[in-house]
Amino acid sequence: MPAIYDKIGNGYNATRRADSRIVDRIIALLDLPQGSRIIDIGAGTGSYARALADSGYEMTALEPSTVMRDQAATDSPISWVAGAAESLPFADCSFDGAILILCIHHFSNMAAAASEIRRVVHSGPVVIFSYDPDAVELPWLFHYFPSFRDQIRSSFPSFSAICSQFDGGDSISATPFLLPHDLADGFAGAAWRYPERYLEQEFRDGTSAFRQLDPQLREKGLEALRHDLESGAWDARFGEIRLLQEYDHGYTFITIKGEQSAAPNRMG
Numbered sequence: 636m637p638a639i640y641d642k643i644g645n646g647y648n649a650t651r652r653a654d655s656r657i658v659d660r661i662i663a664l665l666d667l668p669q670g671s672r673i674i675d676i677g678a679g680t681g682s683y684a685r686a687l688a689d690s691g692y693e694m695t696a697l698e699p700s701t702v703m704r705d706q707a708a709t710d711s712p713i714s715w716v717a718g719a720a721e722s723l724p725f726a727d728c729s730f731d732g733a734i735l736i737l738c739i740h741h742f743s744n745m746a747a748a749a750s751e752i753r754r755v756v757h758s759g760p761v762v763i764f765s766y767d768p769d770a771v772e773l774p775w776l777f778h779y780f781p782s783f784r785d786q787i788r789s790s791f792p793s794f795s796a797i798c799s800q801f802d803g804g805d806s807i808s809a810t811p812f813l814l815p816h817d818l819a820d821g822f823a824g825a826a827w828r829y830p831e832r833y834l835e836q837e838f839r840d841g842t843s844a845f846r847q848l849d850p851q852l853r854e855k856g857l858e859a860l861r862h863d864l865e866s867g868a869w870d871a872r873f874g875e876i877r878l879l880q881e882y883d884h885g886y887t888f889i890t891i892k893g894e895q896s897a898a899p900n901r902m903g
């Protein structure tokens with residue numbers, strides 16, 4: 636089966652770049668010394684792997700899509716490997732930790748991926764950045780594109796579903812990530828304060844949510860959004876959001892640590 640991003644991944648770097656606040660959070664949650672070996676699973680074009688390599692980690696990027704790998708910067712110290720999370724082409728305990736950024740909703744088998752991740756990082760930390768399908772708040776975006784709700788529920792594993800895939804002895808925590816208004820990474824919820832951005836095809840094309848949306852529903856939602864922005868109806872109903880610096884859109888970090896997770900001392 637062709638990798639999904641071989642169909643929808645062209646032009647990804649135009650709007651998708653590592654955001655420094657997300658990078659800082661990943662590093663804090665990994666809690667590993669510089670020099671640690673980290674696997675970035677579903678690395679895309681490698682912007683987060685690159686940011687971690689620049690922060691002193693020894694990075695390996697695993698990515699199934701040729702289209703995505705071909706867009707990776709060629710001047711970085713990252714080791715690139717073709718492959719999928721469900722069958723990792725690495726020996727047991729090859730890494731000290733793993734990161735998975737906005738990719739688990741594309742996995743065909745989360746249980747197989749969890750078992751493979753545990754095998755290659757043993758008890759090391761696994762940091763997942765994803766969308767919480769149980770998030771209570773309904774962002775304004777869903778008012779125009781209501782099918783996103785079903786899309787999210789059917790593709791993003793819930794916190795409890797993720798917990799159930801890892802070992803009962805692991806400690807697992809979830810922390811919401813409030814989206815700053817000026818995110819560098821243009822994922823689907825990133826422009827929460829700037830509704831006009833959703834009218835830009837380049838922005839929409841950087842997100843699998845819009846790429847996979849039924850074209851008729853997409854046009855219907857865009858038409859309604861365009862109309863409401865022009866008439867002032869959007870600002871009358873949702874405009875207070877323009878005053879916020881950050882917003883809980885449902886994005887969450889999940890950190891899984893094995894029982895014997897102990898930070899290796901690679902500096903000393």
Ligand SMILES: C[S@@+](CC[C@H](N)C(=O)[O-])C[C@H]1O[C@@H](n2cnc3c(N)ncnc32)[C@H](O)[C@@H]1O
Nearest residue numbers: 640677678679700703719720736737738741742
């Ligand atoms: C939204 S992109 C995120 C890429 C990167 N992590 C980032 O944040 O820029 C999702 C990525 O997951 C990858 N992916 C899809 N199915 C996968 C699988 N089964 N195993 C590993 N990666 C997968 C896609 O090819 C794509 O590059």
